[in-house]
Amino acid sequence: xxxxxxxxxxxxxxxxxxARICTVTAVSAVETHGPRAAFDRISLRRLILIxxxxxxxxxxxxxxxxxxxxxxxxxxxxLAVVACSVLFNLMFTIYRRAATRLEEREAAFYLGYDxxxxxxxxxxxxxxxxxxxxxxxxxVTVAATILSRRPVIALAVFAILAITVLALWHLPLPWxxxxxxxxPVFPPELVLGIWTALVIATIFISGYTWSVAQEARRLRxxxxxxxxxxxxxxxxxxxxxxxxxxxxxxxxxxxxxxxxAKELVxxxxxxxxxxxxxxxxxxxxxxxxLILADLARAPAQDGGAPYTSMPxxxxxxxxxxxHDPRIRLIFATTEGAAEDEPLVQRSPEIVHxxxxxxxxxxxxxxxxxxxxxxxxxxxxxxxxxDDGPGFPAHLLGRLGxxxxxxxxxxxxxxxxxxxxxxxxxxxxxxxxxxxxxxEGGAHVVIFWKxxxxxxxxxxxxxxxxxx
Numbered sequence: 001x002x003x004x005x006x007x008x009x010x011x012x013x014x015x016x017x018x019a020r021i022c023t024v025t026a027v028s029a030v031e032t033h034g035p036r037a038a039f040d041r042i043s044l045r046r047l048i049l050i051x052x053x054x055x056x057x058x059x060x061x062x063x064x065x066x067x068x069x070x071x072x073x074x075x076x077x078x079l080a081v082v083a084c085s086v087l088f089n090l091m092f093t094i095y096r097r098a099a100t101r102l103e104e105r106e107a108a109f110y111l112g113y114d115x116x117x118x119x120x121x122x123x124x125x126x127x128x129x130x131x132x133x134x135x136x137x138x139x140v141t142v143a144a145t146i147l148s149r150r151p152v153i154a155l156a157v158f159a160i161l162a163i164t165v166l167a168l169w170h171l172p173l174p175w176x177x178x179x180x181x182x183x184p185v186f187p188p189e190l191v192l193g194i195w196t197a198l199v200i201a202t203i204f205i206s207g208y209t210w211s212v213a214q215e216a217r218r219l220r221x222x223x224x225x226x227x228x229x230x231x232x233x234x235x236x237x238x239x240x241x242x243x244x245x246x247x248x249x250x251x252x253x254x255x256x257x258x259x260x261a262k263e264l265v266x267x268x269x270x271x272x273x274x275x276x277x278x279x280x281x282x283x284x285x286x287x288x289x290l291i292l293a294d295l296a297r298a299p300a301q302d303g304g305a306p307y308t309s310m311p312x313x314x315x316x317x318x319x320x321x322x323h324d325p326r327i328r329l330i331f332a333t334t335e336g337a338a339e340d341e342p343l344v345q346r347s348p349e350i351v352h353x354x355x356x357x358x359x360x361x362x363x364x365x366x367x368x369x370x371x372x373x374x375x376x377x378x379x380x381x382x383x384x385x386d387d388g389p390g391f392p393a394h395l396l397g398r399l400g401x402x403x404x405x406x407x408x409x410x411x412x413x414x415x416x417x418x419x420x421x422x423x424x425x426x427x428x429x430x431x432x433x434x435x436x437x438x439e440g441g442a443h444v445v446i447f448w449k450x451x452x453x454x455x456x457x458x459x460x461x462x463x464x465x466x467x
Contacts, residue, residue, distance in 0.1 A: 042146050044096060050142065051089050053112065058121060060084050061132065071174040074124050081121050088113065107150035108143065112158060115139040119162040127170025128163065128194045129186050136163060138200055144209035156206045158184040160199050167195040251448045258285040285402055309343040311452070313373045316382055318351055329358075329367040342375055344453045356421035357384050357444055364388035365441065380453055382446040389444075390436035399434040429453070 059082050066073040102110065115136065122130055136159055143155045173186075261282035268275045313333050333341075344350075361369045365386035372383045391399060398404055402419040422432050429452040433445045 005115045012248065018451055042102045042104070044092065044102050047102070047107065047110055048089055048092055049141075051085060054114070054138075055082055055089070056116075058085075058223055062125075065174065073173065073174045076120060078124050081117060081124070085114075086119055097193030104147055104151060108147060108155065111139045111143045111147075111155060115155065115159055116163065121168060122166055123170050125171070127166040128191055129170075129173040133163075133166070133194070133198065134201075136198065137201055137205055140206045141209055144206045145213045146181055147210075149210065149214075152206055152210050159202050163195060163198045163202070167191055250288075254288055255291065256283060258282070258289065261285050309345055311341045312344050312375065312380055312382075313341065314355060315344055315346060315350060316371060316373050318346070327365050328361050329362065330368060330370045332370065332372045334372060334374045340375075340377075342380055342450050342454055344380075347428055349427045350430075353421040353423075353425035353428075353430075354382065354384075354446070356417050356424075357446075358422075360417050361386040361388070361444075363444060375450060378450055380448045380450050384446075385437060387441045391434060392442050393436075394436060398435070401430070 053393045054206050059079070062073060062075065062078050062082070065071045066075050094242055118136055118139070122128075122133055122136065125132075127133070140152070140155050144152050256416075261278060264278040265275070265282050313331070317331050358369065358371060361384050365388045367387055369384070369386045372385075374381045374383075395404060399418055402416055404419070418434075424447055425432060429448055431447045435443050435445075435446075437443050
């Protein structure tokens with residue numbers, strides 16, 4: 001009996017270790033490839049469409065100003081600059097499919113050309129005195145939404161250089177050719193003000209837009225890591241039920257083989273050349289029977305099939321089976337009577353979320369970690385506390401955000417553990433609070449409404465019975 005219990009514990013630890021490794025692998029994959037994947041898959045079709053809009057707007061503006069307002073423009077030179085963009089767009093459209101995705105370097109050069117083309121056009125039409133000079137911010141803004149920090153900084157510097165050149169050197173601002181209408185004079189102070197405004201706008205808009213887009217990308221990658229972790233945990237949880245089903249289905253044919261083997265051993269004479277083979281067959285069939293019996297027992301001791309209900313305290317303990325033996329892990333229950341303990345479904349979200357929080361506490365604890373489960377007729381609460389240094393005070397209000405870690409300089413810690421735990425537990429209806437104990441150490445409280453937990457268990461059990 002003791003050997004069977006130890007074997008079942010080893011099997012449970014193995015399965016949770018597989019889940020932990022799979023989760024780390026999933027998170028590492030998203031961390032390694034997720035953000036870069038966003039930069040490496042920039043739609044050329046979208047950039048071409050933006051350029052067609054810019055080209056149409058530039059051509060219409062030049063023609064209206066020259067012929068409609070009767071302003072003297074270097075029209076041929078200006079239209080030649082616009083025609084370069086038309087040829088550039090046609091070349092990309094013909095030689096590369098519209099659905100092609102650009103790499104980050106290509107997209108940066110693409111937007112750099114747009115910036116250069118607009119700067120040349122402004123040089124021909126009055127420099128910063130041209131009211132359309134504000135459009136020089138457009139390529140930088142587009143870059144900030146789709147590129148990483150380095151190319152955005154490079155394009156912003158390029159834009160500032162172009163603005164500076166246009167402030168110092170440019171052709172005169174086009175004006176009416178009527179002899180009595182004098183061209184406006186822009187004092188140097190006004191030009192300096194326009195230059196300052198454009199430089200500040202370039203820095204602020206590019207920086208702010210990039211930070212918002214980067215945060216959205218990071219959140220998307222963190223959510224993807226959460227979904228991968230949950231999917232892998234669900235697969236691991238299904239292994240036990242699959243093993244029990246296989247043991248059940250194989251039991252009957254194996255029993256028939258064992259009966260036939262026993263009859264062969266009994267009927268064959270001792271000096272028969274087949275007696276040894278029959279004995280081997282019988283011993284191996286018995287060995288298969290024991291293996292199948294272990295497989296059938298393991299899921300029952302691990303909480304049963306995926307839709308089987310179990311006491312909340314058992315579910316909490318199943319969330320932490322492997323830890324450093326030097327750290328004492330204490331499980332306790334308070335307040336509720338044992339016969340009134342809520343029965344909940346073995347949810348991968350709850351198991352994996354609790355495991356992340358408990359493992360995080362174990363990594364920072366000095367001597368012990370306590371996990372306390374309590375319940376009453378309305379609520380179920382799980383508290384995880386350790387005697388470590390606690391959460392940094394300046395991070396308490398941000399706990400639960402992705403990529404937030406005090407060990408960011410360590411390659412194995414990417415700051416997604418608490419985010420994944422909170423995301424998974426909130427899917428089960430939990431609410432989490434983080435604080436520090438007065439005597440020192442981190443303290444996490446997970447709170448559920450009891451009716452929600454028990455109703456989920458009933459609904460999933462009914463669904464399992466229906467199937």
